[in-house]
Amino acid sequence: MNLMRVSEMVHLTRYEEGKGGAALKICKYYKGDYVALQMIKSFFLTTIAFFLILALAAAGNINWFLEHFDQMNLAVVGAILLISYIVLMATYLAVTFVTANIRYGKARRSVRAYEIRLKELGDNIRYASPDAAYGKRSGR
Amino acid sequence: MSTFTQLGEKMRAVYGRYSNGIDMAVKFLLALFSFFWIRGTLGFNPIFSNPVLLLVLAVLCMIFSLTAIPVFSALLIVGQSFSLGLDVGVVTLAIFLVILILFVRFIPEDALEVVLTPLTMFFGFAALVPICTGLKRKISAVFSVACGVVIYYLMATLSRESKNLKTLAASDYADRLQLVVRGTFSSTMVVNLLALMAVLVIVHAIRRLGFDYCMQAAIPVGGLVYLMFVLLGDAVLGTDIPIAAALIGTIGSVIAAWILLLFLLPLDYSKTEKMEFEDDDYYYYVKAIPKAAATKEEIRRLHPDLSEDDEPGDEDLDRVDLDEVNFEERLEDSLKNL
Numbered sequence: 001m002n003l004m005r006v007s008e009m010v011h012l013t014r015y016e017e018g019k020g021g022a023a024l025k026i027c028k029y030y031k032g033d034y035v036a037l038q039m040i041k042s043f044f045l046t047t048i049a050f051f052l053i054l055a056l057a058a059a060g061n062i063n064w065f066l067e068h069f070d071q072m073n074l075a076v077v078g079a080i081l082l083i084s085y086i087v088l089m090a091t092y093l094a095v096t097f098v099t100a101n102i103r104y105g106k107a108r109r110s111v112r113a114y115e116i117r118l119k120e121l122g123d124n125i126r127y128a129s130p131d132a133a134y135g136k137r138s139g140r
Numbered sequence: 141m142s143t144f145t146q147l148g149e150k151m152r153a154v155y156g157r158y159s160n161g162i163d164m165a166v167k168f169l170l171a172l173f174s175f176f177w178i179r180g181t182l183g184f185n186p187i188f189s190n191p192v193l194l195l196v197l198a199v200l201c202m203i204f205s206l207t208a209i210p211v212f213s214a215l216l217i218v219g220q221s222f223s224l225g226l227d228v229g230v231v232t233l234a235i236f237l238v239i240l241i242l243f244v245r246f247i248p249e250d251a252l253e254v255v256l257t258p259l260t261m262f263f264g265f266a267a268l269v270p271i272c273t274g275l276k277r278k279i280s281a282v283f284s285v286a287c288g289v290v291i292y293y294l295m296a297t298l299s300r301e302s303k304n305l306k307t308l309a310a311s312d313y314a315d316r317l318q319l320v321v322r323g324t325f326s327s328t329m330v331v332n333l334l335a336l337m338a339v340l341v342i343v344h345a346i347r348r349l350g351f352d353y354c355m356q357a358a359i360p361v362g363g364l365v366y367l368m369f370v371l372l373g374d375a376v377l378g379t380d381i382p383i384a385a386a387l388i389g390t391i392g393s394v395i396a397a398w399i400l401l402l403f404l405l406p407l408d409y410s411k412t413e414k415m416e417f418e419d420d421d422y423y424y425y426v427k428a429i430p431k432a433a434a435t436k437e438e439i440r441r442l443h444p445d446l447s448e449d450d451e452p453g454d455e456d457l458d459r460v461d462l463d464e465v466n467f468e469e470r471l472e473d474s475l476k477n478l
Contacts, residue, residue: 042245049241052234059231060321062314092242099246 008121015114023107024114031108035100042096043089050085148403164202171201171209174255177262178216181299184223188216210254217291221298224305227313228298231320235294239287247283257288257336258295264389270336271362271397274343275355276404282340289333290324297323328381331373339366350427352409355401363394407431 016024026034058065155162175194183189197216201208214236222229244251257269269288273281298305301319308316339362346358370386373379413428 045241045245049238052238052241056231056234056238056321056325059317060325062317066314095246 005121005124008117012114012118012121020110020114023110026104026107027111031101031104034104035097038096038100039093042092046089046092047085050088054081148406151403167206167209168198168202170255171212172198174209174213174259175216177259178213178220178295181262181295182217182220182302184302185220188219188223206252210251213255214291217295217298224298224302225310225316227310227316228305228320231317232294232298235290235324239290243283243287246280247287251284251287253277253281253284254287254291257285258292260393261289261292261332264385265393265396266332266336266386267339267363267366267390268393268396270340270366271343271359271393272400274340274362275347275358275397275401279341279344282337285336285340286333289329289336293326293329293332294324326379327373327377328379331369331377331379331381335366335369335373338369339363352412355405355407356398359394359397359401362397363390366390366393405431 029037172194175197176191179189179191179194187193194216197212201212218229218233218236221232247254253269253273260266260268270285273285297320301323304319305316308319310316342365343358343362346361347355351357367387367390370379370381370383374381374383407429408431409429411430413430415424415426415428417424417426
């Protein structure tokens with residue numbers, strides 16, 4: 001039994017079942033697809049959140065709304081709500097874009113290192129003999 | 141100072157041996173404490189206050205990841221709030237959904253701050269969690285702290301207004317909803333939210349500067365920032381945060397954070413090494429600060445009755461003389477193997 005090979009397999013399995021699991025799932029997508037998917041999710045979730053916030057704001061000021069409803073300019077109120085929605089959506093889409101890019105970059109780097117080690121394991125580069133030690137790799 | 145270092149060493153050695161068991165025990169105790177605290181603060185519903193149910197949930201939290209604790213805590217709070225009325229329950233659920241949708245997507249995986257922030261705020265040490273989080277975690281943990289602050293004020297409002305909510309008829313939904321929403325999103329909550337977020341960001345920023353004793357400097361600065369926000373909030377918005385209690389709590393938070401830092405990250409700045417080197421792709425500026433460690437002789441001096449076999453493990457106590465280590469060579473070697 002090549003103990004170094006077994007040790008490497010253990011490390012790779014731990015990566016797959018631990019922190020690397022999420023990274024591997026992310027890297028199944030192309031970067032553009034992953035970021036687009038996250039932004040679409042954000043769009044729908046932020047829309048739901050906006051209406052929930054609106055409902056909470058109405059609940060907290062319901063007496064005021066009932067007293068002043070007939071004096072309100074609904075067009076102005078509608079414009080304010082629309083602008084608020086656009087600002088909230090733009091903010092969250094921007095945050096989602098940045099975080100999705102950062103997450104994908106980190107996942108890609110992590111999976112790249114894993115793939116290199118997996119390929120070396122498959123090619124038996126470092127584990128040709130039980131006495132093989134980590135040393136300089138050719139071409140690097 | 142060396143006493144803390146030695147105690148920290150022993151604790152780390154014990155943790156290294158029994159980490160699985162200790163992790164599960166800590167998760168169980170934290171979950172149990174949180175659930176019973178929710179029961180003590182709210183406790184309106186006999187089903188969700190049942191100690192057996194809470195014990196079972198704590199056992200489940202022991203098995204699952206840390207994320208289970210805030211999830212079960214949220215379910216308990218929502219369940220308790222429905223006892224005050226359907227409208228109160230729906231508002232509580234809506235607040236948690238907003239938190240989930242807007243913030244939870246961006247917070248770190250284990251979200252420990254969501255559970256610890258309300259607990260420490262309840263005991264008056266509001267600044268403790270943001271200071272410790274700023275020293276140890278990523279900046280995105282600021283969302284966890286923010287969620288924790290909102291949850292704390294939601295629970296405080298439900299607890300404070302429970303009698304009024306039970307007195308008001310279900311048809312007075314306007315007054316009931318106003319009590320809950322305005323009580324939660326009060327000026328006090330806003331001031332505390334901004335204060336704690338600012339504490340975390342500033343402590344994190346100072347830590348990232350990397351000068352000697354930056355962490356030790358960041359802790360009192362964090363405390364001062366919190367007090368500044370509290371005083372400004374009181375002057376500008378007329379919040380009802382008691383200043384004396386905030387001062388005592390902040391001093392306690394700073395002391396507790398300092399002690400935790402000594403235990404968890406004892407750095408020996410007197411042996412800082414700076415080096416520069418380059419490889420094919422980058423030029424490196426490296427600053428290495430060794431962690432302070434108790435020597436074998438110091439541990440034996442503390443426990444003269446311990447035999448060689450009773451010590452945690454010689455491999456834990458073997459220390460290399462730092463003057464003999466060539467950090468540059470070792471770093472170059474490790475980089476070549478990437």
